[in-house]
Amino acid sequence: MRALILNSGLGSRMGDLTKEHPKCMTPVSPNETILSRQLRMLYEAGITEAVMTTGAFDSVLVSECSRLDLPLRIIFVKNPDYAQTNYIYSIYCAREALRGQDILLMHGDLVFENTVLDDLLACETSCMAVSSAVPLPEKDFKAVTAGGMVQKVGIEFFTDAVAAQPLYKLRKDDWDRWLDAIIAYCESGDPAKRRCYAENALNELPEKQIAALDIGGRLCAEIDNPSDLAVVSAKLQAVERRTVYMCFSTDMIHSGHIAIIKKARRLGRLMIGVLSDEAVAGYKRFPLLPFAERKAMFENIAGVWRVVEQKELSYRANLEAYRPDFVVHGDDWQHGFQKVIRDEVTAVLASYGGQLVEYPYAEDQKYRELERRARAELSIPDFRRGRLKRLLAMKGTVSAIEAHSGLTGLIAEKTVVYQDGGARQFDAMWISSLCDSTARGKPDIELVDMASRYRTLDDIMEVTTKPVIFDGDTGGLTEHFVYTVRTLERMGVSMVIIEDKTGLKKNSLFGTEVQQTQAPIPAFCAKIRAGKKAQKTADFMICARIESLILERGLDDALNRAFAYTEAGADAVMIHSRREDPAEIFAFTEQFRAKDPVTPLVVVPTAFNTVTEEEFQARGINIVIYANQLTRSGFPAMQHAAELILTHHRAKECDAVCMPFREIIRLIPEDI
Ligand code: SPV
Numbered sequence: 001m002r003a004l005i006l007n008s009g010l011g012s013r014m015g016d017l018t019k020e021h022p023k024c025m026t027p028v029s030p031n032e033t034i035l036s037r038q039l040r041m042l043y044e045a046g047i048t049e050a051v052m053t054t055g056a057f058d059s060v061l062v063s064e065c066s067r068l069d070l071p072l073r074i075i076f077v078k079n080p081d082y083a084q085t086n087y088i089y090s091i092y093c094a095r096e097a098l099r100g101q102d103i104l105l106m107h108g109d110l111v112f113e114n115t116v117l118d119d120l121l122a123c124e125t126s127c128m129a130v131s132s133a134v135p136l137p138e139k140d141f142k143a144v145t146a147g148g149m150v151q152k153v154g155i156e157f158f159t160d161a162v163a164a165q166p167l168y169k170l171r172k173d174d175w176d177r178w179l180d181a182i183i184a185y186c187e188s189g190d191p192a193k194r195r196c197y198a199e200n201a202l203n204e205l206p207e208k209q210i211a212a213l214d215i216g217g218r219l220c221a222e223i224d225n226p227s228d229l230a231v232v233s234a235k236l237q238a239v240e241r242r243t244v245y246m247c248f249s250t251d252m253i254h255s256g257h258i259a260i261i262k263k264a265r266r267l268g269r270l271m272i273g274v275l276s277d278e279a280v281a282g283y284k285r286f287p288l289l290p291f292a293e294r295k296a297m298f299e300n301i302a303g304v305w306r307v308v309e310q311k312e313l314s315y316r317a318n319l320e321a322y323r324p325d326f327v328v329h330g331d332d333w334q335h336g337f338q339k340v341i342r343d344e345v346t347a348v349l350a351s352y353g354g355q356l357v358e359y360p361y362a363e364d365q366k367y368r369e370l371e372r373r374a375r376a377e378l379s380i381p382d383f384r385r386g387r388l389k390r391l392l393a394m395k396g397t398v399s400a401i402e403a404h405s406g407l408t409g410l411i412a413e414k415t416v417v418y419q420d421g422g423a424r425q426f427d428a429m430w431i432s433s434l435c436d437s438t439a440r441g442k443p444d445i446e447l448v449d450m451a452s453r454y455r456t457l458d459d460i461m462e463v464t465t466k467p468v469i470f471d472g473d474t475g476g477l478t479e480h481f482v483y484t485v486r487t488l489e490r491m492g493v494s495m496v497i498i499e500d501k502t503g504l505k506k507n508s509l510f511g512t513e514v515q516q517t518q519a520p521i522p523a524f525c526a527k528i529r530a531g532k533k534a535q536k537t538a539d540f541m542i543c544a545r546i547e548s549l550i551l552e553r554g555l556d557d558a559l560n561r562a563f564a565y566t567e568a569g570a571d572a573v574m575i576h577s578r579r580e581d582p583a584e585i586f587a588f589t590e591q592f593r594a595k596d597p598v599t600p601l602v603v604v605p606t607a608f609n610t611v612t613e614e615e616f617q618a619r620g621i622n623i624v625i626y627a628n629q630l631t632r633s634g635f636p637a638m639q640h641a642a643e644l645i646l647t648h649h650r651a652k653e654c655d656a657v658c659m660p661f662r663e664i665i666r667l668i669p670e671d672i
């Protein structure tokens with residue numbers, strides 16, 4: 001396609017402004033002239049060749065185009081008789097360079113916005129820009145249309161007409177027919193036919209296939225005199241100040257993102273909201289690149305004007321702060337969990353007159369593959385191990401749920417709840433000694449040996465990516481514990497929690513109902529010290545678990561131990577209680593925090609289960625472990641199913657409480 005730009009006119013109505021150069025060289029903004037703007041828009045739209053007709057100030061115009069140094073080949077054709085003829089004759093002069101190809105025809109004094117050109121180029125047929133949103137102009141072009149097609153173009157038509165602009169895209173056949181008519185006019189020997197509009201020749205063609213492309217109220221206007229210049233420049237300034245907002249959570253840019261960025265920036269200055277690490281981790285997965293790196297990545301994409309942080313999935317805060325003219329998004333959020341976010345965006349935009357622009361969403365195969373690889377990366381021990389510390393730094397308080405098999409690991413990994421425009425999922429997994437023992441039909445007394453516990457751990461880690469907190473029971477003999485630390489660290493576990501008990505360990509929820517012995521402080525400190533010395537990376541954490549409240553030794557004993565253990569090098573402290581009333585947990589937290597504001601505090605609220613994570617966070621607790629809920633919910637469900645079969649001598653009644661078998665065979669994907 002070639003552009004045809006008509007610049008032969010005298011522009012005499014511009015007064016002094018066209019004393020030294022043609023009209024198209026008039027500035028329309030601080031940085032651009034009508035000409036430089038048109039040419040930039042052409043090459044940005046992928047057009048590489050233009051034919052420009054010239055007249056007065058021919059050499060000024062040619063040298064200006066070369067000074068602009070744009071990646072456009074321009075064929076200049078001078079209309080030698082520019083003072084006595086109209087552009088119909090300029091086109092005639094350029095006919096050799098114009099025949100046999102699609103043509104984008106524009107007058108050299110036309111100022112239009114990006115999307116007008118985009119729509120014109122996207123139109124499948126030949127078309128002309130018209131605007132039903134503006135009143136019919138007295139003197140300028142109007143188009144008579146029927147059935148969406150242009151019938152006639154001229155300044156004299158007022159019936160069935162709309163305002164029209166001299167901006168056309170013409171398919172080769174349509175153009176060649178018009179060009180032939182122009183040639184016939186110019187070779188007719190009648191000088192009046194060289195002075196009329198080229199559209200007079202067009203109007204005589206019996207069959208025209210030119211669609212009337214309605215550009216509404218968008219900017220597309222000729223500049224004929226200084227007052228037009230003032231109006232158009234002001235409108236252009238408003239157009240160029242428009243802002244477009246998009247939000248991204250991705251840490252991998254691919255061609256699909258670039259394509260939508262390119263489209264969005266045509267609407268205005270593109271501001272990108274990069275989702276915070278916390279928000280990404282909450283709804284998708286832990287980001288491979290931290291926020292600062294993702295921000296820098298977007299800042300370096302051509303056409304991005306500004307990058308800001310979007311703290312939550314909800315756009316509200318940023319929309320209210322920046323009031324963009326447009327929000328751009330794929331249309332996939334019209335359904336599913338993102339719908340509430342979209343509804344909020346629409347409401348906020350409506351409150352100040354912003355507009356939502358949605359492009360058809362294309363599921364990108366490449367992106368799915370990249371995403372799969374990203375998840376695989378997150379499961380690698382060296383990446384996984386440090387992630388608990390990073391999540392703690394990011395969120396302040398994290399949650400973990402027990403997993404005792406590959407399947408429960410997948411539940412911990414994948415369960416997401418969408419709530420109030422946000423998403424919630426567990427941050428980490430707890431490999432409970434109670435649940436691992438129970439799954440094997442054994443009591444929770446350190447009977448399941450470490451090799452078996454590692455087997456469970458490995459099953460879980462193989463199919464998940466989230467950080468792991470391992471229940472190390474008492475840690476065993478100090479001489480054995482150092483090996484446990486090394487093994488867990490090597491496997492990619494983030495934290496081991498060991499409890500200060502000695503002798504035969506029983507589950508803490510028995511409390512004083514059974515014989516249990518707390519370890520002497522010096523011996524437990526020695527175990528912590530040995531463990532810390534054994535570990536190889538800075539990421540791995542050893543958490544000291546205090547059983548003083550379980551064994552009813554009082555708050556002071558618990559606090560004494562907490563400070564002794566952190567002194568010995570414990571990276572975190574778990575305070576346990578089996579009371580429903582959280583008072584003793586809160587009392588401990590308050591007094592511990594008065595002296596130690598930083599060491600992470602861990603709780604297992606099996607008994608004190610009315611406390612929300614928000615309240616724990618407010619009180620300074622950092623890790624909340626749901627230690628046994630999957631086992632406790634799964635076991636009765638299974639028992640009930642077994643009873644139903646026995647009762648009815650068949651499985652039919654049991655089916656009502658079962659997942660359909662078609663689903664169970666698809667529950668676990670084959671490709672990982
Ligand atoms: C476990 O889950 O195995 C625990 C927590 O150690 S508790 O059962 O509360 O002792």
Ligand code: MG
Binds near residue numbers: 432433471473
């Ligand atoms: Mg345990």
